[in-house]
Amino acid sequence: MSSQNFLVADCPVRPIYDDITSRWATMVLTTLMTRPHRFSELAARVGGISEKMLSQTLRRLTRDGLVRRIVTPTVPIQVTYELTALGTDLTPRLKDLVIWVEQHTDTIQAAQAAQAAYDADTPIPPAVANRR
Template identity: 55%
Template sequence: MAGGAQTRQAEAGKRYDVFHTDCPARDVVDHVTSRWGVWVLISLRSNSLRFYELRDSIQGISEKMLAQTLRALVQDGLVWREVEPTAPPQVTYGLTEFGRDVGEPLTELFDRITRRLPSAAQ
């Protein structure tokens, strides 16, 4: 996680200017709110998953987009990645503490929306 966006510190007492195009916090927000970023964070909210389990849990995502999204979220420090030295390598992903913190309001939003929608049986 070293070098992740959450570890970069603003000057003491100052907050990031998220409206400035060079703000590192803006990049994290862009990754989290990207088309697939939200779904990755929600899918990992309960437990860690291997790459193909994660792909199967998010219908419609291609392997390429999943790999790109995971790469960005790992770089931001929201998701951890563990490679098991097997043949072929097994890669597992999960949420870091920062990822859980950011994902919590997304999960609440998801839960509020699904509670308010009419029943799927209707």
């Protein structure tokens, strides 16, 4: 195991950790676990993601070595995305996360209700309110 500590701000692996744990990257990687996808398929499968955000996410994951971009020289050009060996090595951990979320859906939804009640009872600090 490496001696890198991703909790330290200047850790060299911190940017990749941040990319992997971002909201959209986790969903894109989870989708790519099943098979390679074209851009439009990913856009359709990952609900709520804009084309711009999907493009940025795929660019970061490709740069990080987790996703491979395959260009097929057809008219029009077809681009497919698939996991690299490193991305595939990450999939068991993502599967565990997906299973955990599925197993705790009721608790998570109850926590969301508690969060809404907390937010309703907690005044917004003036500094935050002025930014809105």
